[in-house]
Amino acid sequence: MPSMTRTDINRENLLENVRRVVIKVGSAVLTTPEGIDPHAIERLAAQIAILSNRNMEVVLVSSGAVAAGRQRICERMKNCSREYNDMASRQAASAIGQGRLMHDYDEAFARYDKATAQVLLTRSGLKRRSRFLNARNTMERLLEWGAIPIVNENDTVSTRELEFGDNDTLGAMCLGLVGADLFVNLTSADGVYDRNPDTNPDAKPIPVIExxxxxxxxxMCDGKTNVGTGGMYSKLRAARRAAQLGVPTLIVSGKGPFDLVAALEGTCGGGTLVLPECKTVSSKKFWLAYHDDPCGSILIDKGAARALLTNGKSLLPIGISDIRGCFDREALVFIKTLDGDELGVGMSNFSSSELEQMKGKRTDEIELIFGADIPDEAVHRDNMLLDAAI
Known part of the structure; x- marks a missing residue:
C-alpha cells in the first residue's frame, strides 16, 4: 500500500486502496458439527466475486479439508464415533476432504463465472528460496488469468502434524508470497476483545489495534475454537507478522449473513483493524524469519546485544557466549541474551559445532582454526529479523 501512510489507514478508506488481498477462512466459519456447510461456501464465493468484479485480486486460504474428509468417512461408515485426531487419520481425512472441498468451491465460484485453482503448500516446500520464488511466479500467473487461488497446507505429505502450525500462519506467509495489500481473517468471533469473551462476559471489543x-x-488469548487449530492467539500472531510486512489486517466474523464488502468499507460494525508497523521489513527478511521453525539458539553478551539493537550491526563470533541445540549451516536460529530474552531470529552462517569453536574469539583467532576464506559474521544483519513474532 505505497500510496498511504500508516495514519491514513482506516476502515472507511481501506477498500479503495487495496488491489490484492489474502482472505483466510477458518474451519469454525466453514463447518457445522455435521461437516462442511454449503451455505458458508456459497456465501463466501458470492462475497469474493464482488471483490473480484471490482478488479481486486483475491487469494483465499481455506481450512476445512479435514472436516470435509471426516464428513465423507462418516457417510460411508456405520460407526462414526471415533474422533480421528491422530496424525495419520487427520492426514488421511485431509486427503479425502481436499477434493470434496475444492469441488464445492469450484461449483460455487462457477455460478459467478470465476475459475478456481487449488494450491497446496508445505513449509518445507517454501524453505528453499528458489522454490518460494517459483511458487510466487505461479501465483502471479493465476492472478493474471483472473483465477481465485485457493490455498491450503498439503497435509498428506507433511512430516509434522501441522507444519505451518495453523492456516493463520499460512495466510501470513501468503502475504509475502503474493505481495498483498491487505490480510482479512474471517473467524467465528466478532473481532478481538481485551479478554477472552468466552470466560469474561464483560470483555470489551477492540475496534483498532494501533x-x-x-x-x-x-x-489476552487463553482459548481456542473447538473445530480449528488456531484460536485468537494465532490470528493475532499472524496479524503481527503482517504488520511487520507493512500490511494491515482485518479480523472479522465470517459467521451468519456477513457482508465482507461492508466490513472492508467500514459501513458495518464489528471486527478489528490491526494497523501495520511504521518500520517495515523486506519480503526477503519476512520469508527468512518465518519460513521455518528455529532449530537452536545463539546466546550473546550485552555488548553484542547493544550492537544489534542500537547500531544495526551483524552478529560476530566474539559476541557469542553460548550455543544451544544442534543445527547445520544456514539454519534458522533464535538470537537471545544470556538472561534468555529473545532478540530475534537469523540464519546462521555456521553450524552449532563450528560456533562452539568460534564463540568469544576474535576474527584473527578464528582464521587460525578455519582459514581466511570464511564469513566474518556468525549471522549477517541482512539475514536477521529482530523482534520476530515466533
Missing amino acids: NIACMDIEA
Whole structure:
C-alpha cells in the first residue's frame, strides 16, 4: 500500500486502496458439527466475486479439508464415533476432504463465472528460496488469468502434524508470497476483545489495534475454537507478522449473513483493524524469519546485544557466549541474551559445532582454526529479523 501512510489507514478508506488481498477462512466459519456447510461456501464465493468484479485480486486460504474428509468417512461408515485426531487419520481425512472441498468451491465460484485453482503448500516446500520464488511466479500467473487461488497446507505429505502450525500462519506467509495489500481473517468471533469473551462476559471489543507489537497477546488469548487449530492467539500472531510486512489486517466474523464488502468499507460494525508497523521489513527478511521453525539458539553478551539493537550491526563470533541445540549451516536460529530474552531470529552462517569453536574469539583467532576464506559474521544483519513474532 505505497500510496498511504500508516495514519491514513482506516476502515472507511481501506477498500479503495487495496488491489490484492489474502482472505483466510477458518474451519469454525466453514463447518457445522455435521461437516462442511454449503451455505458458508456459497456465501463466501458470492462475497469474493464482488471483490473480484471490482478488479481486486483475491487469494483465499481455506481450512476445512479435514472436516470435509471426516464428513465423507462418516457417510460411508456405520460407526462414526471415533474422533480421528491422530496424525495419520487427520492426514488421511485431509486427503479425502481436499477434493470434496475444492469441488464445492469450484461449483460455487462457477455460478459467478470465476475459475478456481487449488494450491497446496508445505513449509518445507517454501524453505528453499528458489522454490518460494517459483511458487510466487505461479501465483502471479493465476492472478493474471483472473483465477481465485485457493490455498491450503498439503497435509498428506507433511512430516509434522501441522507444519505451518495453523492456516493463520499460512495466510501470513501468503502475504509475502503474493505481495498483498491487505490480510482479512474471517473467524467465528466478532473481532478481538481485551479478554477472552468466552470466560469474561464483560470483555470489551477492540475496534483498532494501533501497535500490536506492544500487546501481550499470550496473556489476552487463553482459548481456542473447538473445530480449528488456531484460536485468537494465532490470528493475532499472524496479524503481527503482517504488520511487520507493512500490511494491515482485518479480523472479522465470517459467521451468519456477513457482508465482507461492508466490513472492508467500514459501513458495518464489528471486527478489528490491526494497523501495520511504521518500520517495515523486506519480503526477503519476512520469508527468512518465518519460513521455518528455529532449530537452536545463539546466546550473546550485552555488548553484542547493544550492537544489534542500537547500531544495526551483524552478529560476530566474539559476541557469542553460548550455543544451544544442534543445527547445520544456514539454519534458522533464535538470537537471545544470556538472561534468555529473545532478540530475534537469523540464519546462521555456521553450524552449532563450528560456533562452539568460534564463540568469544576474535576474527584473527578464528582464521587460525578455519582459514581466511570464511564469513566474518556468525549471522549477517541482512539475514536477521529482530523482534520476530515466533
